[in-house]
Amino acid sequence: MAAIPGADPVEQWPLPRLLVTASRLAEHAMSNRLRPRGLTHAGFGVLARLRRGPLSQRGIATATRVGEQTISRTVDRLVRLGMVTRETDSADRRRHVITVTPSGRRSFRQATSRDPVEEAAEYPPLGACLLYTSPNPR
Numbered sequence: 001m002a003a004i005p006g007a008d009p010v011e012q013w014p015l016p017r018l019l020v021t022a023s024r025l026a027e028h029a030m031s032n033r034l035r036p037r038g039l040t041h042a043g044f045g046v047l048a049r050l051r052r053g054p055l056s057q058r059g060i061a062t063a064t065r066v067g068e069q070t071i072s073r074t075v076d077r078l079v080r081l082g083m084v085t086r087e088t089d090s091a092d093r094r095r096h097v098i099t100v101t102p103s104g105r106r107s108f109r110q111a112t113s114r115d116p117v118e119e120a121a122e123y124p125p126l127g128a129c130l131l132y133t134s135p136n137p138r
Contacts, residue, residue, distance in 0.1 A: 037110060046064065
């Protein structure tokens with residue numbers, strides 16, 4: 001990690017600061033990886049949960065710890081992109097069941113197909129934080 005004039009050296013940062021920085025850098029790196037596939041963090045989380053099978057919108061909201069209104073907008077977007085389907089539950093017409101499509105599975109697989117160590121090397125600041133906090137740095 002390049003030194004910034006007047007900043008504390010990263011080796012002197014307390015663990016919470018390192019973790020917050022690593023988290024921000026990881027989120028930025030993941031956004032860059034998801035964007036070309038038309039995915040957002042929220043959409044990625046929905047696809048990740050649906051790998052285990054269809055689920056109601058409320059179930060997705062609970063599982064991902066995201067509000068139901070946010071999940072509804074996220075599912076709307078994924079439906080428009082053809083990554084999920086939304087169908088009325090035949091047993092309870094008030095409930096919508098969300099299922100991932102082959103396109104959604106493919107997008108998720110493409111977004112998660114790289115080796116984490118390889119990816120960290122592409123993002124030197126993230127790699128430095130991760131290696132610094134790792135119990136067994138390479």
